[in-house]
Amino acid sequence: MKRVGQYTLRFERCPAILGHAAVGGKKESEGPLAPDFDQLFSDSYLNQESWEKAESRLQTESASLAIRKAGLRNTDIHMIFAGDLLNQCISSTFGLRNLNIPYLGQYGACSTMAQTLAMAAMAVESGAATYAAAVTSSHFCTAERQFRTPLEYGAQRAPTAQWTATASGAAVLGIGTGVRVCHVTVGRIKDLGVTDMANMGAAMAPAAAQTLLDFFADTSTAPEDYDAIYTGDLGTVGTELLHALMRENGVPLSRHKDCGLLLYDRDRQDVHAGGSGCGCSACVLCGHILNAMERGEEKNILFMATGALMSTTSSQQGESIPGIAHLVHLSV
Amino acid sequence: MKQKSPAAYQAMVRAASPASPLAKDCLLAFLTGGAVCALGQALVNVYMLFGKPLADARTCVSVTLIFLSALLTACGVYDRIAKYAGAGTLVPITGFANSMVSPAMEFRSEGYVTGLGAKLFTVSGPVLVFGISASVIFGVLLFFWNLLTGGAA
Numbered sequence: 001m002k003r004v005g006q007y008t009l010r011f012e013r014c015p016a017i018l019g020h021a022a023v024g025g026k027k028e029s030e031g032p033l034a035p036d037f038d039q040l041f042s043d044s045y046l047n048q049e050s051w052e053k054a055e056s057r058l059q060t061e062s063a064s065l066a067i068r069k070a071g072l073r074n075t076d077i078h079m080i081f082a083g084d085l086l087n088q089c090i091s092s093t094f095g096l097r098n099l100n101i102p103y104l105g106q107y108g109a110c111s112t113m114a115q116t117l118a119m120a121a122m123a124v125e126s127g128a129a130t131y132a133a134a135v136t137s138s139h140f141c142t143a144e145r146q147f148r149t150p151l152e153y154g155a156q157r158a159p160t161a162q163w164t165a166t167a168s169g170a171a172v173l174g175i176g177t178g179v180r181v182c183h184v185t186v187g188r189i190k191d192l193g194v195t196d197m198a199n200m201g202a203a204m205a206p207a208a209a210q211t212l213l214d215f216f217a218d219t220s221t222a223p224e225d226y227d228a229i230y231t232g233d234l235g236t237v238g239t240e241l242l243h244a245l246m247r248e249n250g251v252p253l254s255r256h257k258d259c260g261l262l263l264y265d266r267d268r269q270d271v272h273a274g275g276s277g278c279g280c281s282a283c284v285l286c287g288h289i290l291n292a293m294e295r296g297e298e299k300n301i302l303f304m305a306t307g308a309l310m311s312t313t314s315s316q317q318g319e320s321i322p323g324i325a326h327l328v329h330l331s332v
Numbered sequence: 333m334k335q336k337s338p339a340a341y342q343a344m345v346r347a348a349s350p351a352s353p354l355a356k357d358c359l360l361a362f363l364t365g366g367a368v369c370a371l372g373q374a375l376v377n378v379y380m381l382f383g384k385p386l387a388d389a390r391t392c393v394s395v396t397l398i399f400l401s402a403l404l405t406a407c408g409v410y411d412r413i414a415k416y417a418g419a420g421t422l423v424p425i426t427g428f429a430n431s432m433v434s435p436a437m438e439f440r441s442e443g444y445v446t447g448l449g450a451k452l453f454t455v456s457g458p459v460l461v462f463g464i465s466a467s468v469i470f471g472v473l474l475f476f477w478n479l480l481t482g483g484a485a
Contacts, residue, residue: 049441050441051441052441145438145439149434149455150434150435150437150438150439150454150455151411151434151437151438152405152406152408152410152411152430152433152434152437152438153411153430153431153434153435153455154405154410154411154413154414154415154417154421154422154427154430154434155411155414156352156357156414156415156418157415158352159349159350159351159352159353160349160350192336192338192341192342193338193339193341193342194341194342194345199345199349202345202348202349206333206336206341209333210333213333214333237345237348237349237350240348241344241345241348244344244348245333245336248334248336249333249334320338
């Protein structure tokens with residue numbers, strides 16, 4: 001592992017994603033990416049008593065599946081990096097408590113998949129772990145009740161609002177063959193003063209642009225050098241702003257796709273500006289993207305999940321929303 | 333990344349963010365709010381037909397509308413109507429019933445006391461606090477006004 005430029009890590013052993021799994025809920029099963037999921041639930045409670053338990057179960061299922069698909073047992077995993085949106089990351093701690101794997105909780109809001117993937121890759125690359133796992137989840141109902149209003153409350157959503165995915169994604173990394181992690185750029189917090197909690201895409205776009213520019217500068221590459229550039233959960237508004245910011249900085253973005261716009265059919269599924277939540281970019285990566293790479297359709301991609309690092313308290317106190325974006329360069 | 337001021341970015345955000353369809357929202361609110369009121373009036377007439385005096389009939393209408401709103405909330409239908417109706421279902425008494433029943437359902441999972449009891453007014457609380465405060469202030473002002481002008485207290 002070597003630092004290139006100021007912000008990017010270049011891996012030498014290049015840990016491979018040995019197993020990956022995506023699980024989702026009902027709305028995700030009705031979306032265009034349904035065939036890419038390993039498991040889909042039609043009941044938003046997943047046979048549990050509370051939505052929090054349901055979200056925990058999403059993580060249990062995705063982590064267990066990914067480990068099985070890697071041909072490993074729980075005891076083989078030296079570290080699991082996991083996080084979610086709920087206070088004190090309870091979906092992760094409760095979902096993974098019975099797996100008996102050394103656990104490090106992470107919080108990166110919706111950027112958690114890229115953050116945990118980067119951490120797991122660094123652990124394997126450095127030799128700290130032979131096998132390390134990354135997992136994250138979100139659930140529409142748990143997020144609504146924590147960040148907004150009760151589910152049955154009759155409120156109207158703004159056109160810029162995004163829909164929290166009920167989904168989880170997990171990846172198991174180790175030295176081997178398959179899709180490999182080549183670079184990681186850890187993002188800097190960027191805040192351009194957006195205060196609207198119903199417009200997260202706008203709050204995260206500057207951080208996304210900053211991390212992409214850092215990565216291209218550090219590695220002396222350009223957007224055209226990659227088969228695809230996936231961002232997590234910018235939605236329509238954030239995507240438009242990201243493209244505008246990149247143009248302003250002289251690096252027009254091509255081959256860009258946003259996980260928040262891939263997961264749902266916006267015309268049919270009433271998700272307004274697109275999907276969001278940790279589980280959104282996680283399930284798109286661990287299902288759709290990695291499947292496409294393993295089929296050889298895409299060989300060299302950038303995956304950058306973006307997060308809005310506010311809480312309900314900070315927003316009620318009038319604070320703006322700090323954004324973050326972490327980038328992982330994956331190649332077959 | 334080139335320096336960008338929050339003000340300059342705000343202008344970009346405004347241009348990129350679609351606005352709420354205000355005319356459509358207003359029209360739907362007008363129609364559904366009017367429909368709720370028409371239903372209320374129809375119920376007044378029905379209750380009076382059954383021999384209730386006007387004041388009692390109006391009380392019965394409030395009870396009926398609250399019941400209907402609570403029932404639709406419990407069945408998970410209310411929020412689907414409100415998505416289109418907006419202020420049309422929020423402003424009438426139906427909105428208040430919904431703002432009580434939805435947290436009651438939502439926070440039941442944290443127990444009857446610390447969940448349901450504590451969170452029951454989480455949406456409607458501010459309406460009660462400022463509504464009751466405003467009525468108290470208005471009452472006191474009216475009291476002194478009547479003292480000064482010698483009107484009926």
